[in-house]
Amino acid sequence: MKHWLAAVAALLCASAAAADTLVDNVNGYTLDRKGALIRFTGLLVDDDGNVKSLLARKDKRPERPSFRLDGRGRTVIPGMIDGHGHVMAAGFGALQLDLSQTSSLAEAQARIAAFAAANPSPRWIVGRGWNQERWGLGRFPTAAELDAVVPGRPIWLERVDGHAGWANSAAMREAGIGAGVAAPPGGLIEMAGKQPSGVFVDNAMALIQKAIPLPLPRVGDQAFAKAQEIALSNGLTTVADMGTTMNDWLVIRRAADRGGLAFRIISYADGVDTALAIAGAGPSPWLYGGKLRMIGVKLYADGALGSRGAWLKQDYRDAPGQRGFALLNDAALKNLMSRAAMDGLQVAVHATGDAANRQVLDAIEEMAGTYSGDRRWRIEHAQIVDPADLPRFARNGTIASMQPVHATSDWRMAEARLGPERLGGAYAWRSMLQNRVPLAFGSDFPVESANPFAGLAAAISREEASGQPPGGWMPEQKLSLEQAFAAFTTGAAFAAMAETRLGTLERGHLADFLFIDRDIFAAGATPQQIRATQVLETWVGGRKVWQRR
Numbered sequence: 001m002k003h004w005l006a007a008v009a010a011l012l013c014a015s016a017a018a019a020d021t022l023v024d025n026v027n028g029y030t031l032d033r034k035g036a037l038i039r040f041t042g043l044l045v046d047d048d049g050n051v052k053s054l055l056a057r058k059d060k061r062p063e064r065p066s067f068r069l070d071g072r073g074r075t076v077i078p079g080m081i082d083g084h085g086h087v088m089a090a091g092f093g094a095l096q097l098d099l100s101q102t103s104s105l106a107e108a109q110a111r112i113a114a115f116a117a118a119n120p121s122p123r124w125i126v127g128r129g130w131n132q133e134r135w136g137l138g139r140f141p142t143a144a145e146l147d148a149v150v151p152g153r154p155i156w157l158e159r160v161d162g163h164a165g166w167a168n169s170a171a172m173r174e175a176g177i178g179a180g181v182a183a184p185p186g187g188l189i190e191m192a193g194k195q196p197s198g199v200f201v202d203n204a205m206a207l208i209q210k211a212i213p214l215p216l217p218r219v220g221d222q223a224f225a226k227a228q229e230i231a232l233s234n235g236l237t238t239v240a241d242m243g244t245t246m247n248d249w250l251v252i253r254r255a256a257d258r259g260g261l262a263f264r265i266i267s268y269a270d271g272v273d274t275a276l277a278i279a280g281a282g283p284s285p286w287l288y289g290g291k292l293r294m295i296g297v298k299l300y301a302d303g304a305l306g307s308r309g310a311w312l313k314q315d316y317r318d319a320p321g322q323r324g325f326a327l328l329n330d331a332a333l334k335n336l337m338s339r340a341a342m343d344g345l346q347v348a349v350h351a352t353g354d355a356a357n358r359q360v361l362d363a364i365e366e367m368a369g370t371y372s373g374d375r376r377w378r379i380e381h382a383q384i385v386d387p388a389d390l391p392r393f394a395r396n397g398t399i400a401s402m403q404p405v406h407a408t409s410d411w412r413m414a415e416a417r418l419g420p421e422r423l424g425g426a427y428a429w430r431s432m433l434q435n436r437v438p439l440a441f442g443s444d445f446p447v448e449s450a451n452p453f454a455g456l457a458a459a460i461s462r463e464e465a466s467g468q469p470p471g472g473w474m475p476e477q478k479l480s481l482e483q484a485f486a487a488f489t490t491g492a493a494f495a496a497m498a499e500t501r502l503g504t505l506e507r508g509h510l511a512d513f514l515f516i517d518r519d520i521f522a523a524g525a526t527p528q529q530i531r532a533t534q535v536l537e538t539w540v541g542g543r544k545v546w547q548r549r
Helices: 002-017 087-095 105-118 143-147 169-174 203-209 217-233 246-257 272-279 330-342 354-368 387-395 404-418 429-434 452-461 481-487 490-495 527-531
Strands: 021-031 037-045 051-055 067-070 075-078 080-085 125-130 155-159 164-167 187-192 195-202 236-244 264-269 292-300 346-351 378-381 399-402 439-441 513-516 535-540 543-547
Touching: 021 051, 021 481, 080 439, 080 490, 087 125, 087 217, 087 236, 087 246, 105 125, 105 143, 143 164, 143 169, 143 195, 155 169, 155 203, 164 203, 169 195, 187 203, 195 203, 217 236, 217 246, 217 535, 217 543, 236 246, 236 292, 236 490, 236 535, 246 264, 246 272, 246 292, 264 272, 272 292, 272 330, 292 330, 330 346, 330 354, 346 354, 354 378, 354 387, 387 429, 399 429, 399 490, 404 452, 429 439, 439 452, 439 481, 439 490, 452 481, 452 527, 481 490
Parallel strands: 021 067, 021 075, 080 236, 125 155, 236 264, 264 292, 292 346, 346 378, 378 399, 399 439
Antiparallel strands: 021 037, 037 051, 075 513, 155 164, 164 195, 187 195, 513 535, 535 543
């Protein structure tokens, strides 16, 4: 009862603060429509949660606002928009076994054993985050290495990129997988002789996943609460949720029905059938006061570099004879894109390798002749692109939806997988802008941290948090801070067809903003200082929805 009363009191306070609110005495920044910084010291918010006006120091303040907040000189910026995240995966990841910080196979095994001992139920042990590259293993892990620490219970652990999974023998038995099992199209099963070794890549992951019991509704609710805390604490006021399942949608709706949806989710369904079942013929309206909308469909052209599922034009340098693979052939990809487009749904296609990016660009060029109008085709990740294909993005207004931290996480692996000579169009943010390609940034959380300030630091430095490599990897692709900030705000809003309401603090836009602990635009601010930025308060629609304690 105490928790319930506290929640009601908080909502009442938030409601009072939303009526003609004056947020004054701030060090404010936003962007204009040309991408230039605008400074302000006061922000007036109407009772609908929209920006009424920005005030400079010399501007007269309203005499009797319903509520005045003294910002005490703190820095205010627009709420950050993650152009590519996975809401429920982040939430479940926070509840499950997390191997993302392990540095060796032995450390991972110890953490798995400890988790199993501390969590006797549910029977299946499910988790994520392992990375054989980080471990320096030089190969994929095996089922036997899981059996050695937890022999009796089924275990399924997804790789950090979500494009491969590691199963133990008990999990394979429960899924009915044994000698002679064949990988489905668009999938790969690592083998030890005639037996599966325990790692399943891309479409082959479903062979194990189908045997895992669905989480209970209350666990889904807990996962969503965790995901929302992750988003708000990192300053994300809007997330483009890539690959929303029917169950994900129901969990989010359940939270929203109870008044518990505090940030904005723009949803891209995990397939055409899901989108049509939820949204019908065309994108859904904005629901819950502009907090939730299904706008499109997420498709996959290939996998990821880490599992060598990214589809390349030439062999992997470190695995001759392998080029990854297409998850959809040309006809299947165009059929799904056409089905979505004919119902007015936006199409977002995951493409990592240069062959996959070429396939999607080819499909878009063909689709564009049939489906006219403002389509805003999206290519998610666009990590390895043949330099000859870079100008093709702009030809049909295709959006490059990219994740800066991928470059600083992947650079050693990318050089090993392809060799420096084949990376001319890799993680090529500046080249995209030079070719007038619309650019949106995100994090791909939980693959990477949801922290957008880490993304800003990566975009302007091309360096890891440790400062490696000095001067940045492929430094010619660095962006200015204003360009990177735009990709996390106005660019991400445009990519989700929300630029008339989100992305800036201009008049008429929703008053989604952050108080942060430093001036990231101050002269001399370093990438390290920007990376260390902490969010103090998160406001959505003129209401404070999160505060650092």
